[in-house]
Amino acid sequence: MAYSPESLMDPGVTGLLKAWSRGDEDALEQLAPLVEHELHSLARKYLRKERPGRSLQTTELVNEVYLRLIDTEQLSWQDRAHFFAVSARMMRHILTDFARSRSYLKRGGGALPVTWDETLAVSPEPDPDIVALDEALKELALVDPRKSQVVELRFFGGLSVEETSEVLKVSQQTVLRDWKFAKSWLMRALSEQIGS
């Protein structure tokens, strides 16, 4: 299913999002393949080394994908916030399931002596284990729901600080502080999973 510019801003996707936000589980199932398609497309770009490897451009690209998926123009102002939240949540679901099913645990695991040599330590950015992060985020939500939302919106939803502050109706300063704290908290949670 290729996305031609015309098919961008597919009203279908927005419609699916709307439906899902109203509790239609099937809608999510229909959304998933669309997102995954974008995922693969992105991955291919990585492989071809089309992107020079800096975060900035990555974000832009991802935004692009979001924009492709969601016709934000269609949404009213009130809807926007809601839909951002919804889409972030949706992303979280889909990506977590995707990561789980792909079992990234194949790498480095197995019955033989485990080494984590620096092969795996190459990226300048620590790549979190999405599944683990999802779990940790659930934990955080128990302690402080708003911080969990901030993370979900920004990390899964790709929203900017400004957009996040709009969705959550708090100041940008608050979003930043929440974000900072939440990252420390999550990183600790992920590290301390070891051995448990």
Added chain:
Amino acid sequence: MTVSLRHIERLYHAALELGESEREAFLDAECAGDEDLRREIDSLLFYSKYAERFIESPALATVAKQLASEQSDDQAGGDYTNAIQNLEGTTISHYEVISHLATGGMGVVYSAKDIRLGRVVALKFLPENFSNDPYALNRFYREARTVSSLNHPNICTLYEVSEHEGQPFMVMEYLDGQSLQELISGRPLETNQLLQLAAEIADALEAAHGEGIIHRDIKPANIVVTRKGHAKILDFGVAKLRPRTKIEADPLAADKKLRRSQLTDVVFENEGSRSPALTGLGMAIGTASYMSPEQARGEEIDVRTDLFSFGVVLYEMATGRQAFSGSTTAAVRRAILTEQPKHPLVLNPELPHELDRITWKALEKDRSARYQSATEMLRDLTALRDNRRVDAKRRKDLRHLFVLALITVALLIPALVYYYFKTAGSHHLTDKDTVLVADFANDTGEDVWDDTLKQWLQVELDQSPYLNILSDESVQKLLHFAGHSPNEQLSPELARDLCRRAGSKAILFGSISSIGRHYAIALKAENCENGELLSEEHKEANNREDVLAKLQEAGVSMRNKLGESLSSIKKYDAPLEQATTPSLEALRAYSAAQRLRQSRGDNEALPFLKQAVVLDPNFAIAHAVLGMVYSNLGDNAMAAQHARKAYALRDRLTERERFYVESSYYSLVTGELEKEAEVYEQWKLAYPRDRTPFHKLAYCDGFLGRYERAAAGYSEALKVEPNDVVSYIDLASTYIVLNRLEDAQNTLQELETRKLEHEYVSEVAYLLAFMRNDAKEMDRLLAAADNDPENQDILFSSQSDTEAYYGHLRKARELLLRAVESASQNGAGGRASEWQVHAALREAELGNQNAARKLATTAFPLSAGKEVPAEAAVAALALARAGDITRAEFLLRDLIRQFPTDVWMNRYWFPSIRAAIEIDRNNPARAIEVLQIAKPYEVGGDPITLDTLYPIYLRGQAYLMERNSGAAVSEFQKILEHRGRVANGILGVLAYLQLGRAYGLSADASNAGAAYQNFLAFWKDADPDALLLRQAKAEYSTLHR
């Protein structure tokens, strides 16, 4: 979090706004006293440093990237520009790149030729990303600096650091060889090579540590073995330069807990179980399996970390296996922190013991217990290496000598050659050989193993009818004779000594020691005559729970090796855990109890037995023994209870234990004497070396009045177990019953010679003295009883009987009171009531009905529905004889309900009680009728029992009532004939009186007169107001009218 999140947040943000130095003070102030809060903040602040770029990239991108890296193997998660990937053939600076050697976490490595110097070198490029990563770059240059500061033959030399198109690279010594990892490849290294390499590595570490450098990533992959066989350590990339702060220069200081925020360098965890995550956070760590515990915990490390890792490497070199492994990094980490690997020696028995020790010491989890420096380790390794050289040389020399000698001998005396080759093959014990089991040597420091293993082993070996294990009693005797205390520990020397004294053939030594969480169990059988090794067993248990199973295995194997047929093993081998108990503590209590039974007596052992069944309510054999002990102590109710319990659990027992349990069930619970005897018959057949069935069968025979057989049985029992005190006592009393007083005397003498003790010895001696009319001896024994306050009640009661026998009734009552008091004070409540009801019956016979009633009813509370003890039978009879029929019948009914199958109750007591009731109701015919079933049992009973021969006496009385002179005489004569059976019981003297009356009926004045005279002779000093005295005198005088 108990502390409020808001508060933590506030502090967190506030702290971050401060500089590092101010932060400390701020937090000190804010968190004063609240350790939890401080810990919380510290950890969050710690992670905040690394969280900067955490999840800044949206999830979609992250997943896509992971997806991409998965789909491409070459990438290995990294992005390399073509520039670095394909350098072969190109020229970089003054190097001609020859070949790509490796790509890995450390970067890309090429071989190249130094154009200027003509030598081959290795070029190591940093991965592309790192060139933009300040952390990585930093590390790169730091590695360069540290390595260049080192100059050691066993450390890979760094020549220079340069750059190519913005990509930095290192120029290093080219190593022609293979990594240690490849060399090992799952097989242990040859020891000489191992020691050589190990010494070199230690040497290199010593040098590095001397420069303040800790490698932190020692592993086989980082050690190269050159073609010439030398070790070279690589990859000081994660090496840490020891900061020059005072506190860390002292490795011991690192043991003190430093707060996270003080750490500058961090060893970071890497959870690899789900995905390659959270890595590259500035400091990559060594491979999971080689990490030290402190690294795994993320603590501050010091040189000893390298020593641990080196230990792990040593382990692998020595065994071919990894010391710590697991399917996930979490599992590996866990192993490092909490588990002990198998000793290298276990995996590779060829290993020199010293090397095992060295490796083990290096692997100490507590670094203060480890080698404190590479120098120490190096010293030990080189010493070992050097000694081996000497030994090897020596051995070579010896071997030459030996061969020379051998040839000489071979030439000269062919026959002797055979004996040169001494083998410790299996040796067989013949049927008659006895084995002494010495105490188990317990090196574990855990005293749960004291006693229990020996006990367990004995149980296991006991199962064999072909191995005769020297009993604890015999061992104690031997100890005594050897001048030692009976409870002394059997050291090997002492055990050997005893073994020889006993004429035993073999001695069994056991030992248990711990190796971390593993246990090593060893059994050794030695011929104690000459010390020759007969057989050996070694087992290793993984944990506590496994020890007993392994011991059993060893026991079975030992039995096998010592010459048992396999068929015997199969038949007699019940799984020990089922047979005895899976609870070590319970077994321990039981062991202690058995010991005490032998050395001190039942009373002492009781609490331990009780404890054993508390710890394991299903401990069948403990219940059975408890039953026996309670029975001995006079508490029949408890005895029955436990015997019942044991019986219910009999399926899980070994055959022998089953015999014990079944027989005690029949004995204590159902009283089915014949069934009990049957069990003993079988037991004798299966285990002809056991004294218990002999003894018990003899006892049963005695009970059934078959005293000759009983005596023979006891003698046999004593042949099997010459130190069984109970057999002596029962045999002596049996001889007394049989009126074989000489034999009884000899038996008691034997007891004394063997210095055997028992609470009833005095009593038997006393009765013997009574039978011999040896007043002096009786007095002596009584006086001696004062020295045995625990058991003096037995003698008091007996003396009380003697006094009554002679009509000294007041004295008799006095002594009875003393007996009851003494017994009550000693907690032998069962005995107290026994004396009391016995006295009640005596008073009844003496015509003192009130006294009889009082004693009978106060002996124990009589309430409807409650379980009455067996003494109630005596009480019932006493009440019946005293004319209190209502209560007598009441008790009788209860007894019938309670003892439906008990032979003794049903054939002795119930008929007697019934007869007494009928006699009181003036129904002599009926009385005679009910006494019919008692006939086979009326002379039997426990040899030392009281109130014997009642059916005969009562029958006699019934005949008297019927005025059947002849029959009455016959009965009372019987009593007198069985003098030994009644001893100082009142019926013994009253029989004369009754005999007089019986003869009187037929107007046989002379016989009657003789009888009365006999009675009055005994009662010449009797209390003047004694009823029977007056009666007897009156009746006697009428005879001569």
